[in-house]
Amino acid sequence: MPAETAPHERTWMAFPREGVTLGEGAETREEGYRAWTEVAHAVAQFEPVSMVVDPSEVSRARRMLSADIEIVEAPLDEFWMRDVGPTFVVDPDRPGTLGAVDWIFNGWGAPDWAEWQKSAQLARVVAAHVGAERIDSLLVAEGGGLHVDGEGTVLLTETVQLDPRRNPHADRARVEAEMARTIGATDAVWLSRGLTRDYDDFGTNGHVDIVATFAAPDHVLVHEQQDRAHPDFEVSRLVRQELSDAFAARGRAVTITGVPAPTTLRDEHGWVDWSYINHLVTNDGVVLCGFGEEAADARARETIGEAYPGRRVVSVDARPLFDRGGGIHCITQQQPTVR
Template identity: 75%
Template sequence: MWRMPAETAPHDRTWMAFPREGLTLGDSDAEREEGYATWTAVAHAVLEFEPVTMVVDPSEMTRARRMLDSSIEILEAPIDEFWMRDMGPTFVVDPDRPGVLGAVDWIFNGWGDPAWAEWRKSARIGRIAGEAAGAEVISSLLVAEGGGLHVDGAGTVLLTDTVQLDPRRNPYADRAGVEAEMLRTLGAERAVWLSRGLTRDYDEFGTNGHVDIVAAFADVDHILLHDQRDAAHPDHEVTAIIRRELEEAYAADGRALRITSLPAPATLRDDDGIVDWSYVNHLVVNGGVIACGFGEEAADAEAREILTEAYGGRRAVTVDARPLFARGGGIHCITQQQPSTPRV
């Protein structure tokens, strides 16, 4: 049976996609340069800990080769979006077949096919990247994105009703059907369903409730939870609801749950409204954690300390993620880990 390891399991590499011109990158030269620089900064931060493979659109090959460290492997392929967690494969292993890597190729429709989205080229990346990694490609008929799920590696997956059961994604799905597909593809025997995600994620350019911005497994039965402590922000109530849902789900199964709060930064708004800045949207790498930074020195430092302790002393480094969040995501959203495959 296929199984998705926890993000804390050893990685062979991290996959990313280099930005290309279009709506997401921005209209002005300054916006575009900011986007290129931020994706590059994340790639170089990851490279300190493990290899990186970057999918690059043919139109951006010259720029990518100029900006990226020469040790970063480049896979040239047409793309129109570059959120690798969502458009790319979800990598899995088969404990019964040592050395075998799998790649779940979900259907990607640009987070529900909104009018603004360009996604048809990127919808092919799950298979392209999976084959390039030497994986067995596991086709799925479920519209899903990697940011919409999080596993503990021991059979539990976190999901949200407003993503998996979104009528723009899966109009005929129900919880039982989704859970059956999570079992088949990820080896998840138990789903913990959350009712929603953070508030801004429901605006025109949001994902409609991705879980990887609000909750993440640090270990089995240990969840890192976004904690908006300012009652003036609507996510103050949202995070209280999610905490209660998590506690009730684990209590119903007779399992003890440890929740570690990751306090939100102090900033409540940007030019487009309330923010969803979250330290939960980090990437665990071999020996480290790539953490989102928001230009708030004390809050960023506190997040690093919490992440270091939660992950058993891994070294946490911060990359300014404000340009990512302004475009609709964070560090976890633009990366995808490829787990090491167990060998005899």
């Protein structure tokens, strides 16, 4: 699996459809449609975008999306493309070959509220559409549950990969073997957990893509909650220490940069998990979550811009996404350029 900073052919997304995730009431649903659309248009500034759209939403999608965004019609229920779609890989021994890992998707552990059976087929739909070689996996996993450096290292969290609701018979060795077989990751760095809000009923149980990411093989960005009142103050310190210890044990000189969280601590549902780590790196750009805090958002753009030199950083208001359980990285999936 190439690093996210490698060249992209395009980015894949899925358009919202009515249901639990989109929310109840016309105003709430419109907010969700707008949020997904704004992210699509931000990404399209840098690279082509393909959008999977349920038949029930095609007319709305054509009305809201710019004409240069490709619409691929297919049945879906969930629309967090990072998790329901394929994870793309390339084969260094077979130039020009694109692979698509088809993980098993069960709605983040088969909670009672989730509907996922239709979207669980999207990896096959997307792979067929782009002519990718499908790589089937028996592991229940989601793209948001892993981050790679493009050189064989993958970041994982124990509470996701070893979740008994996902993989009741898995252990570290089995997960690592499957990561090596499917995405070519030969070194797994395990984190013990994710952010606090992610363990609520509508959470993922600790996805890594809201906690830490590789800006480069020797540079990791980490969510940094600076307010001691928030439980993620301790979580972010723990994650940073685990990363530091893991790379030190491997003899790797890796810079770890904390990206401070916004100052907002709570919403009507409890502690927020607002994180700038959940961004998408694109060709020549970065699409970054914004949270309506001018100073914090500007500081994050500066920090992220320094981490990805030569790329233009744009912010999109991600609060409607986080209200529904994720962020910009969660609703996008990059398709690497094959050479």
